[in-house]
Amino acid sequence: MTSLLSYLYPITKTIKSEYSGTLEITWYNGKKHLNTKNANYSYGSLQRILKFGLDKIALNKVNSVLLLGLGGGSVIETLRKDFNYAKVITAIDIDPKIIEVAKNEFNLVEDQTLKIICLDALRFVQSNTETFDLIIIDLFIDVTVPDAFLKLNFWSDVLKASSSNGTVLFNASLEKTKSQALNDVIDFLKAHFYTVDIFEKVNGTNTVIIGSGL
Numbered sequence: 080m081t082s083l084l085s086y087l088y089p090i091t092k093t094i095k096s097e098y099s100g101t102l103e104i105t106w107y108n109g110k111k112h113l114n115t116k117n118a119n120y121s122y123g124s125l126q127r128i129l130k131f132g133l134d135k136i137a138l139n140k141v142n143s144v145l146l147l148g149l150g151g152g153s154v155i156e157t158l159r160k161d162f163n164y165a166k167v168i169t170a171i172d173i174d175p176k177i178i179e180v181a182k183n184e185f186n187l188v189e190d191q192t193l194k195i196i197c198l199d200a201l202r203f204v205q206s207n208t209e210t211f212d213l214i215i216i217d218l219f220i221d222v223t224v225p226d227a228f229l230k231l232n233f234w235s236d237v238l239k240a241s242s243s244n245g246t247v248l249f250n251a252s253l254e255k256t257k258s259q260a261l262n263d264v265i266d267f268l269k270a271h272f273y274t275v276d277i278f279e280k281v282n283g284t285n286t287v288i289i290g291s292g293l
């Protein structure tokens with residue numbers, strides 16, 4: 080019934096988060112979305128943006144995924160349903176409220192193929208010892224990528240977590256122009272990856288960067 084009604088009008092539930100302010104769960108066109116005051120966090124345009132990136136990656140060669148920024152987990156739905164990706168995904172999010180929302184509102188279930196860790200992504204990559212074939216970096220607080228994720232020491236740790244032929248998919252910015260910090264990250268990636276592709280205005284808004292082949 081709720082999903083039928085949502086074709087007529089969105090129904091919104093709000094939850095307070097220490098990190099992202101007010102989280103809004105909204106029904107839109109028969110599907111639940113997770114939004115903050117100014118940004119779509121999960122499902123909706125965010126999901127289309129990451130799907131655009133995933134479409135460009137040879138997922139048949141990917142045996143493990145690290146997702147930095149779980150949100151409501153829409154990219155996990157895309158991987159599982161649109162790309163039939165059945166292997167292990169490790170997802171990190173700093174916000175326990177977001178993890179609760181992912182589980183309770185978006186039916187994410189932890190099992191042998193989905194590990195969810197509540198931790199600052201910065202600390203996770205510093206202490207991590209595993210390598211992953213695909214690292215998806217989707218770290219936002221509302222409309223902003225926190226500064227720490229545009230610093231090269233974070234990216235050095237990301238490289239250490241990437242397998243030798245690994246791929247990085249970075250949802251980099253909602254800004255109209257690239258900042259100097261983002262240009263520095265791009266130069267760093269170009270110095271370490273075999274190919275680096277930069278896609279601007281994906282879905283009309285975001286800059287998405289894909290680095291492949293260390």
Ligand SMILES: C[S@@+](CC[C@H](N)C(=O)[O-])C[C@H]1O[C@@H](n2cnc3c(N)ncnc32)[C@H](O)[C@@H]1O
Pocket residue numbers: 098099119120121122125126129147148149150151152153154155171172173174177198199200201217218219220225
């Ligand atoms: C756009 S949402 C992620 C959406 C998600 N990838 C999806 O597919 O639905 C951004 C997420 O980054 C998380 N985040 C922001 N800063 C973080 C940090 N320092 N460490 C870990 N997660 C962080 C936020 O809590 C939020 O859940």
